[in-house]
Amino acid sequence: MTEVLAVGKPDQMSREALAGLGWTACATLDEARALPEDTRKGVKAIAFFGHSPFGGEAMDAFPALGLIANFGVGYDAIDVGAASPRNIKVTNTPDVLNDDVADLAVAMLLDFCRDTRGAEAHVRSGAWGEQGAYPLQRKVSGAKTGILGLGRIGREIADRLAAFKMEMHYHSRSEKETPGWTYHADPVALAREVDFLIVALVGGPETAGYVTREVLEALGPDGILINISRGTTVDEAALLDLLEQKKIGGAGLDVFLNEPKIDPRFRTLDNAVLQPHQASATRETRTAMGQLQRDNIAAFLKGEALLTPVN
Ligand code: 8YV
Numbered sequence: 001m002t003e004v005l006a007v008g009k010p011d012q013m014s015r016e017a018l019a020g021l022g023w024t025a026c027a028t029l030d031e032a033r034a035l036p037e038d039t040r041k042g043v044k045a046i047a048f049f050g051h052s053p054f055g056g057e058a059m060d061a062f063p064a065l066g067l068i069a070n071f072g073v074g075y076d077a078i079d080v081g082a083a084s085p086r087n088i089k090v091t092n093t094p095d096v097l098n099d100d101v102a103d104l105a106v107a108m109l110l111d112f113c114r115d116t117r118g119a120e121a122h123v124r125s126g127a128w129g130e131q132g133a134y135p136l137q138r139k140v141s142g143a144k145t146g147i148l149g150l151g152r153i154g155r156e157i158a159d160r161l162a163a164f165k166m167e168m169h170y171h172s173r174s175e176k177e178t179p180g181w182t183y184h185a186d187p188v189a190l191a192r193e194v195d196f197l198i199v200a201l202v203g204g205p206e207t208a209g210y211v212t213r214e215v216l217e218a219l220g221p222d223g224i225l226i227n228i229s230r231g232t233t234v235d236e237a238a239l240l241d242l243l244e245q246k247k248i249g250g251a252g253l254d255v256f257l258n259e260p261k262i263d264p265r266f267r268t269l270d271n272a273v274l275q276p277h278q279a280s281a282t283r284e285t286r287t288a289m290g291q292l293q294r295d296n297i298a299a300f301l302k303g304e305a306l307l308t309p310v311n
Helices: 012-019 029-033 037-042 080-086 098-114 116-124 127-131 152-162 187-193 213-219 236-244 264-268 283-301
Strands: 004-007 024-026 045-048 067-070 089-091 144-148 167-171 196-199 224-227 250-253 272-274
Touching: 004 029, 012 283, 024 029, 045 283, 067 283, 080 089, 089 283, 098 116, 098 152, 098 196, 098 224, 098 250, 098 272, 116 127, 144 152, 144 187, 152 167, 152 196, 167 187, 187 213, 213 224, 213 236, 236 250, 236 264, 264 272
Parallel strands: 004 024, 004 045, 045 067, 067 089, 144 167, 144 196, 196 224, 224 250, 250 272
Antiparallel strands: none
């Protein structure tokens, strides 16, 4: 009998770990919902991978389901409001990925400002020898940075950038205890104040479109937006318009709407660094995320307390 389903497309580390467990694997929720009724009836837990919506109707296909263990800290794809009344617990994988996500935010900022990719091409093409020095770039250290969402990941980003001697500003639901960083109650005021704006909000309906056209315009033609949260947190149509019109200076983006089939307008931008939603994608962190996901499932099946419950 299948007690646990793995639904979605696990990465290499999880595929290797799941191989010995004897769980039934389905690439999509639709595939899982199409399993024979007898199989579906026995499913107690789902190890969920990816970001496809998981709503109440899909949950109802598994009458004994008691746990959805999400692979990732952000569980915005899972309708927790539908899970709770069905007595379905949801878990996520917080904290183990904070360092990696913060590292990638800093990497995109450094890459954008110092243009390491362009400069490397200059060396590889032989242009350095033939044409001389590469054009000057933009200084990163000492700038003014704003963090939008000073949660666990936002905090890691801020700590790193503070070490780059930056003046730190932030906007969050509430003012936090910080080493003298400036709180802005209004995201537009934050964007107006800073050179770099880093979005580290949680996803979901509450933050959809939180970075409005007005916020982006306030960032201005020299401002740089970094987004490692969710594509939904930014008004993407406005972002594309303003990048194309050079009304904001640039962007470093790890997340988009409609991943992985993102708006093709992104691909032609010369003022953006684009990443394939891979901020947590190191072998070490993905191993830890998978372990935490499986530990939650094991605890649930043994009737023990969940390690990282969401609801
Ligand atoms: C993804 C993430 O889970 O943790 C999150 O919220 O967005 C990522 O770590 C990962 O890309 C797998 O989809």
